[in-house]
Amino acid sequence: MTVIALRNATKRFPGTGGQPHTAVRDLTFEVAAGEFVAVVGPTGCGKSTTLSLVSGLEPASSGEVEVDGAPVRGIPDGVGYMFQADAVMPWRSVIDNVAAGPRYRGLSKAEARTRAMVWVERVGLGPFAGYYPHQLSGGMRKRVALAQTLVNEPRILLMDEPFSALDVQTRQLMQDELLRLWQGTGAAVIFVTHDLEEAIALADRVVVMTSSPATVKAIFDVPLQRPRQVEEIRMTPEFVAxxxxxWESLRDEVARARQEVSRVG
Known part of the structure; x- marks a missing residue:
């Protein structure tokens, strides 16, 4: 069942000199329930804008954006958004950070903390439930952010380069952790990344976007079986192929984006 649908979706922002800036144009692709779709493209092409359209944080200038068959007119129910920067609140402990979402949705403090503790333990932070963000490593903070997102059991999970600031080893651990926690939830995922290896390791399909203003250039199926261990599948012939x-499709867009930056500079 299609959960997310973009049909010729375009977003324009006010630009300099009175001319509008087109961030993305004529975006068309769909995401089914339980499907993991990664979006890759050159820097600044509009990948994050795509997430803003689906989340309702930004309205489309033209075209259609639908969630569950209904036009997006605000933030749809059941959407979880994980940003590149941590959204943890420094004055709250790990468990209280994770419990904040359920509290905002009307659960009592006791119920929210009970639900939060389940997810704190699922992300491997049970012994650190009472710690504060400044006492945690970068990887542990990302685990808190992941628990914050998943504790509300979203039907749609939007992720904007959530692991880009981590070192290579921690990043791979978080990729495996994400797959473990997402598997079987039925959530539809759109995962934005600059890292093509990360996209292939995680996704069922990879959407390649053109240089700015971005549109969909191509969509590729990822022929890798689940469940996956990220480090292991990177070595397989299927992954390399x-x-x-x-990369043959993406490389030209990266080159065009670099040429444009050089021209403007």
Whole structure:
């Protein structure tokens, strides 16, 4: 069942000199329930804008954006959004950070903390439930952010380069953790990343976007079985072949974006 649908969706922002700036144009793709879709493209092409359209944080200038068959007119129910920067509140402990979402949705403090503790333990932070963000490593803070997002059991999970600030080893651990926690939830995922290896390791399909103003250039199926261990599948012939195929499409867009930056500079 299609959960997210973009049909010729375009977003324009006010630009300099009175001319509008087109961030994305004519975006068309769909995401089904339980499907993990990664979006890759050159820096600044509009990948994050795509998430803003689906989340309702920004309205489309033209075209259609639908969630569950209904036009997006505000933030849809059941959407979880994980940003690149941590959204943890420094004055709250791990468990209280995770409990904040359920509290905002009307649960009592006791009920919210009970639900939060389940997710704190699922992300491996049970012994650190009473710690504060400044006492945690970068990877542990990302685990808190992941628990914050998943504790509300979202039907749609939007992720904007959530692991980009982590070191390589921690990033791979978080990728495996994400797959473990997402598997079987039925949530539809759109995952924005600059890292093509990360996209292939996580996703069922990879959407390649053009240089700015971005549109969908191509969509590739990822022929890797689940469940996956990120480090192991990177070594397989199927992974290497998929990487080469998608990079052939992405490489030209990255080159065009660099040329444009050089021209403007």
């Amino acid at each position: 998929t990487y080469r195929e998608i």
